[in-house]
Amino acid sequence: MRLIRSHLDYLDLSIAxxxxxxxxxxxxxxxxxxxLCTLPGDDRRSAVxxxxxxxxxxxxxxxxxxxxxxxxxxxxNNESAGKKKSVRISRxxxxxxxxxxxVAHAAVKATVSPYYRLKYxxxxxxxxxxRAIIAIARMILTAIFSMMSTGEVxxxxxxxxxxxxESLKEQHKxxxxxxxxxxxxxxxxxxx
Numbered sequence: 214m215r216l217i218r219s220h221l222d223y224l225d226l227s228i229a230x231x232x233x234x235x236x237x238x239x240x241x242x243x244x245x246x247x248x249l250c251t252l253p254g255d256d257r258r259s260a261v262x263x264x265x266x267x268x269x270x271x272x273x274x275x276x277x278x279x280x281x282x283x284x285x286x287x288x289x290n291n292e293s294a295g296k297k298k299s300v301r302i303s304r305x306x307x308x309x310x311x312x313x314x315x316v317a318h319a320a321v322k323a324t325v326s327p328y329y330r331l332k333y334x335x336x337x338x339x340x341x342x343x344r345a346i347i348a349i350a351r352m353i354l355t356a357i358f359s360m361m362s363t364g365e366v367x368x369x370x371x372x373x374x375x376x377x378x379e380s381l382k383e384q385h386k387x388x389x390x391x392x393x394x395x396x397x398x399x400x401x402x403x404x405x
Contacts, residue, residue, distance in 0.1 A: 245269060252316070253326045254319030254320030255320075314350050327368035354370075
């Protein structure tokens with residue numbers, strides 16, 4: 214028993230030393246870590262994992278779609294002669310993807326902000342639970358890209374607009390204006 218106890222003490226000491234080494238290495242990125250911790254389900258350890266995997270410069274990816282593809286969170290589109298083949302996600306980034314899936318599971322269960330829980334419920338009805346978690350992990354990575362690019366705190370109300378092309382934004386705006394005009398005309402107001 215004494216031998217096992219001494220080995221356990223040695224392992225605890227090694228873990229403490231490793232944690233202090235990691236803390237000194239990421240001390241210069243403390244503001245970025247606290248920014249990423251504003252995401253629901255994200256904690257300090259997963260924020261450090263994300264920063265260590267993708268870095269702090271988002272210009273190297275160009276867009277969040279490229280980052281998600283690099284992280285292996287986008288399904289493939291393997292189709293030939295009308296036959297669909299495998300659409301599985303790739304096995305890339307063996308540290309980043311599990312960390313994001315863990316954050317996604319925590320975000321789905323978070324009670325502070327129900328945004329990801331509602332999205333998860335909508336997707337899981339159509340696609341299943343596993344695909345829904347991967348979709349939430351991709352949404353979280355898109356939010357991380359946006360937060361690290363702009364330096365702003367997580368805001369779920371405009372996440373769908375991050376990578377939307379300008380022409381599609383204009384179409385959405387025109388559709389909203391048409392719907393508002395129709396509503397006002399039904400109410401008996403003249404819109405000119």
